[in-house]
Amino acid sequence: MKIDNSLPLEYSTEENSLKILGFWIFLGAEIMLFATLFATYFTLENRTGSGPTGAEIFQITPVLFETIILLTSSFTVGLGIHAMRIGKQKAMITFFSITLLLGLAFLGVEIFEFVTYVHEGAGIQTSAFTSALLTTLGTHGAHVTLGFFWGLFIILQIKKRGLTPQTTNKAFIFSLYWHFLDVVWIFIFSFIYLKGMM
Amino acid sequence: MDFFDRFAVPHPSLAIYASMAAIGLTIIAVIAGLTYFKKWGYLWREWLTTVDHKRIGIMYLLSALLMLFRGGVDAIMMRAQLAVPENTLLDAQHYNEIFTTHGIVMILFMAMPFIMFFMNFVVPLQIGARDVAFPRLNALSFWLFFMGAMLFNISFVVGGSPDAGWTSYFPLAGTEFSESVGNNYYMIAIQIAGIGTLMTGINFITTILKMRAPGMTLMKMPMFTWSALIANVIIVFAFPVLAVLLAMGTLDRQFGTHFFTMDNGGMDMLWANIFWVWGHPEVYILILPAFGIYSEVISTFARRNLYGYKSMVGSMVIISLLSFLVWAHHFFTMGQGAFTNSIFSITTMAIAVPTGVKIFNWLLTLRKGKIVFTTPMLYSMLFIPLFTLGGVTGVMLAMSAADYQYHNTMFLVAHFHNVIIPGVVYAMLAGLHYYWPKMFGFMLNEKIGKWTAWLLSIGFILAFMPMYVSGLDGQARRMYTYSEAAGFGLMNMISFVGAAIMAIGFVLIVYNIYYSTRYESRDISNDPWDARTLEWSTHTPVPEYNFAILPDVRSNEALWDAKKNGHVLFKGEYQKIHMPNNSGIPFIMSCIFFVWGFSFVFSLWIPVILTTIGIFVCMALRSFEQDHGRYISVKEIEETETNLRGA
Numbered sequence: 001m002k003i004d005n006s007l008p009l010e011y012s013t014e015e016n017s018l019k020i021l022g023f024w025i026f027l028g029a030e031i032m033l034f035a036t037l038f039a040t041y042f043t044l045e046n047r048t049g050s051g052p053t054g055a056e057i058f059q060i061t062p063v064l065f066e067t068i069i070l071l072t073s074s075f076t077v078g079l080g081i082h083a084m085r086i087g088k089q090k091a092m093i094t095f096f097s098i099t100l101l102l103g104l105a106f107l108g109v110e111i112f113e114f115v116t117y118v119h120e121g122a123g124i125q126t127s128a129f130t131s132a133l134l135t136t137l138g139t140h141g142a143h144v145t146l147g148f149f150w151g152l153f154i155i156l157q158i159k160k161r162g163l164t165p166q167t168t169n170k171a172f173i174f175s176l177y178w179h180f181l182d183v184v185w186i187f188i189f190s191f192i193y194l195k196g197m198m
Numbered sequence: 199m200d201f202f203d204r205f206a207v208p209h210p211s212l213a214i215y216a217s218m219a220a221i222g223l224t225i226i227a228v229i230a231g232l233t234y235f236k237k238w239g240y241l242w243r244e245w246l247t248t249v250d251h252k253r254i255g256i257m258y259l260l261s262a263l264l265m266l267f268r269g270g271v272d273a274i275m276m277r278a279q280l281a282v283p284e285n286t287l288l289d290a291q292h293y294n295e296i297f298t299t300h301g302i303v304m305i306l307f308m309a310m311p312f313i314m315f316f317m318n319f320v321v322p323l324q325i326g327a328r329d330v331a332f333p334r335l336n337a338l339s340f341w342l343f344f345m346g347a348m349l350f351n352i353s354f355v356v357g358g359s360p361d362a363g364w365t366s367y368f369p370l371a372g373t374e375f376s377e378s379v380g381n382n383y384y385m386i387a388i389q390i391a392g393i394g395t396l397m398t399g400i401n402f403i404t405t406i407l408k409m410r411a412p413g414m415t416l417m418k419m420p421m422f423t424w425s426a427l428i429a430n431v432i433i434v435f436a437f438p439v440l441a442v443l444l445a446m447g448t449l450d451r452q453f454g455t456h457f458f459t460m461d462n463g464g465m466d467m468l469w470a471n472i473f474w475v476w477g478h479p480e481v482y483i484l485i486l487p488a489f490g491i492y493s494e495v496i497s498t499f500a501r502r503n504l505y506g507y508k509s510m511v512g513s514m515v516i517i518s519l520l521s522f523l524v525w526a527h528h529f530f531t532m533g534q535g536a537f538t539n540s541i542f543s544i545t546t547m548a549i550a551v552p553t554g555v556k557i558f559n560w561l562l563t564l565r566k567g568k569i570v571f572t573t574p575m576l577y578s579m580l581f582i583p584l585f586t587l588g589g590v591t592g593v594m595l596a597m598s599a600a601d602y603q604y605h606n607t608m609f610l611v612a613h614f615h616n617v618i619i620p621g622v623v624y625a626m627l628a629g630l631h632y633y634w635p636k637m638f639g640f641m642l643n644e645k646i647g648k649w650t651a652w653l654l655s656i657g658f659i660l661a662f663m664p665m666y667v668s669g670l671d672g673q674a675r676r677m678y679t680y681s682e683a684a685g686f687g688l689m690n691m692i693s694f695v696g697a698a699i700m701a702i703g704f705v706l707i708v709y710n711i712y713y714s715t716r717y718e719s720r721d722i723s724n725d726p727w728d729a730r731t732l733e734w735s736t737h738t739p740v741p742e743y744n745f746a747i748l749p750d751v752r753s754n755e756a757l758w759d760a761k762k763n764g765h766v767l768f769k770g771e772y773q774k775i776h777m778p779n780n781s782g783i784p785f786i787m788s789c790i791f792f793v794w795g796f797s798f799v800f801s802l803w804i805p806v807i808l809t810t811i812g813i814f815v816c817m818a819l820r821s822f823e824q825d826h827g828r829y830i831s832v833k834e835i836e837e838t839e840t841n842l843r844g845a
Contacts, residue, residue, distance in 0.1 A: 013270055018331045022404040025434060028394055033438035036472060047463030128463030131455035153821050
């Protein structure tokens with residue numbers, strides 16, 4: 001395991017830089033995945049059948065909460081990576097923990113939102129519109145859930161093993177993933193909620 | 199009793215009972231054989247847990263050949279059913295299942311692993327690397343593909359096969375018209391295999407971009423590596439689309455959503471659109487690596503460097519871009535209007551231009567070449583005229599106005615077999631004969647090989663040319679029989695004879711493998727074909743670490759350069775080599791995926807939840823695992839090298 005000290009720890013071995021490139025390519029695949037979901041949503045957006053339309057069920061308050069929570073978590077994960085780069089393990093774990101708690105809060109609001117939709121008669125089986133809506137939101141939510149456990153395991157590993165080329169590499173890749181989820185959310189916020197409420 | 203009714207085949211016949219017995223007996227024979235010869239440990243250590251790209255490649259090859267025969271039996275049954283008018287060999291339902299599984303098995307479970315075999319076996323050797331970027335991910339990719347294929351195959355004997363065509367158009371594939379679990383198998387099995395393929399794509403792009411030998415710039419890569427790189431880029435862009443599509447299909451079938459239904463706003467054409475956004479690039483994922491193999495074989499046996507290297511690369515890039523812009527030509531007749539049809543007509547025909555460039559490059563490589571007619575070269579020479587014919591009928595089909603005549607007729611069936619068989623299958627067979635000595639250390643018999651190539655070609659012409667005629671006459675595809683008065687009888691009988699000749703050809707390949715294993719000489723050099731690229735510069739059989747010293751590359755034909763200009767490829771001293779350890783996790787995780795898939799197909803939600811947890815536990819275990827691989831010492835390398843050279 002040759003370590004190149006002129007690079008940040010997460011890039012410092014050949015294996016590490018391979019993993020980071022590989023993950024960027026994976027994010028390319030994820031873009032295609034969400035693009036397909038968005039294309040489906042835009043196709044089915046007005047095909048509400050006998051169910052409610054977007055304007056009838058969308059509420060700005062919970063969505064704004066979700067947006068603020070997720071944007072903040074993207075900021076804190078960035079702070080975590082900054083702390084990692086300057087070797088402050090404790091600060092990093094703190095920032096990562098805050099990120100994950102914000103992720104949980106986001107999921108909480110999203111679950112509340114889903115329950116409201118179902119109460120209002122907009123379940124996944126109601127119409128093509130609700131199917132596409134809940135599938136798109138659900139896919140994003142599932143990604144956040146996975147990210148929560150992933151981040152949790154990385155925190156445990158850093159606690160156990162410290163900041164090594166391996167753990168920093170994992171943490172950095174996790175931060176790319178988390179930022180990506182935030183970008184996807186911005187699209188959801190703009191093109192599903194804001195557009196739907198107009 | 200209710201419980202077992204769900205697993206029963208809804209529409210059993212003698213063929214299905216015979217298959218059940220055959221599958222059961224094969225499993226018992228395999229288990230008994232492994233136990234008797236005490237090979238369980240060997241199997242586990244050397245194959246099931248391997249992360250060596252060469253071994254994974256060979257496992258892809260075995261699966262592909264196995265699936266070739268499964269798909270081939272389907273094909274023969276179809277041709278036999280249609281050979282005479284008003285035949286009753288198969289009934290309508292059985293025929294539907296057979297053409298559906300024939301399509302999926304041949305494209306996704308035969309052709310795909312075949313190209314995966316070449317990518318796995320050849321690419322790291324060709325770029326002078328010791329392994330792929332992510333060896334364990336590579337093992338996981340293979341096992342996921344394999345479990346997906348197996349899950350799909352058991353549909354024939356447990357619960358019923360999918361019967362809505364390989365394109366599985368809704369609403370036909372919805373629960374309303376396809377009640378059996380067949381189309382659940384379609385959604386889940388392809389999903390599992392597709393995840394594996396996507397990971398292969400990521401793995402090989404990283405490998406090719408980052409792990410090339412010193413001196414090998416992008417424009418000095420061998421042509422097959424270029425084709426693999428571009429095919430993998432298409433995979434990364436196309437397969438997530440398929441994943442979402444299959445997930446929505448699953449939701450529609452098993453959770454009552456309304457993506458593709460006929461009521462509550464669902465839109466059946468959405469399925470067709472998204473399917474072909476993946477499906478059309480998919481055919482280029484298959485054909486581009488095939489073109490790569492032809493480029494290697496033709497330049498080797500014409501004893502010339504490949505004509506127009508840069509235009510070969512450029513044309514592949516253009517094909518990959520255009521492949522995403524043509525999907526709507528699959529439904530010219532489904533009411534999308536003249537303007538849309540015109541656009542897609544033009545983009546479709548445009549693909550003929552870069553493809554034509556490639557054909558001319560191959561012909562110009564042959565010009566003034568000293569052609570050696572080996573079996574791989576024979577396949578390549580048969581490919582050029584036959585494939586061009588398929589390309590021309592493709593342009594005919596691309597004319598949207600004329601497509602109203604051809605649509606859903608045997609003409610279309612003839613066209614795509616005409617591009618896929620000479621285009622992809624011949625390339626795979628050429629590559630199989632070409633790389634066989636590198637894999638196993640002996641050649642395949644040339645005489646039997648050439649007989650096979652000619653038999654396949656004669657069979658192919660007899661089987662598919664009549665379909666152009668009967669198609670233009672109006673014989674619809676996917677019809678399980680026709681009346682005598684229709685007059686299609688003669689053409690279909692000729693097709694059946696052709697298909698039977700092709701079947702003999704494929705059996706001859708197996709015979710060739712058997713014959714050559716027993717009788718062919720083991721005394722071959724590292725470079726039996728006098729070839730031009732790096733994979734032939736290492737030992738035969740290839741040692742675990744591929745290259746004791748990483749090669750120093752000067753051109754896109756590094757080995758030829760070394761041979762002709764006296765350039766030394768391997769300079770310097772041996773150094774210890776870092777290699778990854780074997781791992782059981784990919785195999786175990788894929789087995790859990792298999793159970794997950796099976797439970798999902800039958801909506802057994804408790805096992806689904808348990809196996810989902812199992813999959814995530816495997817991922818977590820992998821995350822916590824600390825495995826930095828191992829080193830092969832200089833002494834070990836010296837010993838291996840002396841042994842290989844001395845023998």
